Amino acid sequence: MKLISWNVNGLRAVLKKDFDATFKTLDADWFCLQETKMQAGQATVDTPGYYQYFNYAQRKGYSGTAIFTKHQPEQVTYGIGIPEFDDEGRVITLEYPRFFLITVYTPNSGSELKRLDYRQRFDQAFQAYTTELAAQKPVVYCGDLNVAHQPIDLKNPTSNHHNAGFTDEERQDFTRQLDAGFVDTFRHFYPDQTDIYSWWSYRFGARSRNAGWRIDYFVASNNFIDVIEDAKIHTEITGSDHCPVELVTKDLIGD
Structure with a gap:
């Protein structure tokens, strides 16, 4: 089975940039989005055969998440039960008999x-939430976590040290x-892979130079590891300053 996560940096914008073709080509069982930047009724996404779930931020044109899935x-659940975080539409959780799937858009520490x-x-708060769910059944969460965990996860670690997304505090929180019982699935399969990223600044031709950061993840609880088969980063897909990331698993739905 296939799970996709993509920070689209504005769903209405990416709908004008071949989103439909990308969606069909990837043909995921679950397609999770972050930074949708829209309110209810502002856009229609045509995804036949998929259930759609949106979590909108109260602030217009900001944050927001969505999940499209073939499997009801x-x-x-929308949010994590804490108003100061839930007002920004950052989390959606789907519960299935065998596991929980969460999409999350972690706040950026900002300038x-x-x-x-x-x-x-x-x-x-999110760690407490995921740990509590993992005590019930396996958990996999995905999204823009706004942190490059190790120096291998960004092009210029020395010059970016202490910048948002590569502070000691953010990295320690992810550690x-x-x-607490989770694994970075891409590093599980590719512990030493260099020069592969999921986000590039729009400035200074960063993407053409591959001066990027790996800040988009699939993270799985340890009791989910036996069902994962591969993790991928689709650097070839454009349309956003992020590219989609993928997790391939065994059958999660069948008897």
Whole structure:
């Protein structure tokens, strides 16, 4: 089975950039989006055969997440039950008999790290949320986590040290999440792979120079690892400043 995650940097914008063709080509069982930047009724996404779930931020044109899936869940949960985070539409959880699937758009710490404290509170709350779910059944979550975990995960680690997405605090928070019983699935398969990223700044021709960051992930609880088969990063797909990332698994739905 195939799961895709993509920060589209505005769903209405990417719909004008061959999103439909990309969606059909990838043909995922679950297609998770972050940074949809829209409100209910502002766009129609034609995805025959898929159930659609959206979580909108209260602030217009900001944040937001969505999941399109071929497989109807038992339950859908929006947010993590904490208003200061849930107002920004950052999390959707689908529950299935065998596992939980979560899409998440982690807050960016912002220029001059103005939101680092908010982001760290989110990280702590999200870790508590995922750990509680993993005690019930396996969990896989995906999305733009806004952190490059190790120096191998960005082109210029030295010059970006202490910048948003590569602060010691953000990296340590992600390490704590993994230490709580989770795994970065791409590094599970490709621990030493260099020069492969999922986000490039629009400035300075960063993508053409491959001066990027790997900040989009599929993270799985340890009790999910036996069903994953591969992880991929679709650097060839454009339309956003991020590219889609993929997780391939055994059958998660059948008897």
